[in-house]
Amino acid sequence: xxxxxxxxxRKKKSPRPLLLILIxxxxxxxxxxxxxxxxxxLRLGHVAHTEQSELDEALERIEALEHEIERLNKDMExxxxxxxxxYGMIKEGxxxxxxxxxxxxxxxx
Numbered sequence: 001x002x003x004x005x006x007x008x009x010r011k012k013k014s015p016r017p018l019l020l021i022l023i024x025x026x027x028x029x030x031x032x033x034x035x036x037x038x039x040x041x042l043r044l045g046h047v048a049h050t051e052q053s054e055l056d057e058a059l060e061r062i063e064a065l066e067h068e069i070e071r072l073n074k075d076m077e078x079x080x081x082x083x084x085x086x087y088g089m090i091k092e093g094x095x096x097x098x099x100x101x102x103x104x105x106x107x108x109x
Contacts, residue, residue, distance in 0.1 A: 083089040090096050
């Protein structure tokens with residue numbers, strides 16, 4: 001037999017597995033980033049809704065207080081009503097009577 005050399009073809013390593021791993025890593029990173037941003041967006045939406053509700057309540061309270069101020073500045077009967085009911089004030093010459101319940105005098109006996 002003659003000196004014949006057989007050439008063995010070696011398979012070149014395919015870059016496909018490495019490329020697949022790289023694509024998977026990039027895709028996983030993208031998915032986690034999108035998920036994180038979506039969660040953050042939902043949380044910020046909830047915070048914005050809560051803040052808007054508080055703002056609406058505050059605006060309603062301001063409106064009610066402005067109405068009360070206007071009424072106190074213009075309505076003398078309303079001022080008299082508040083003075084009588086909340087502060088127990090009476091007009092000059094009036095007498096105030098306090099009525100107590102029947103049970104209040106017999107509790108201690």
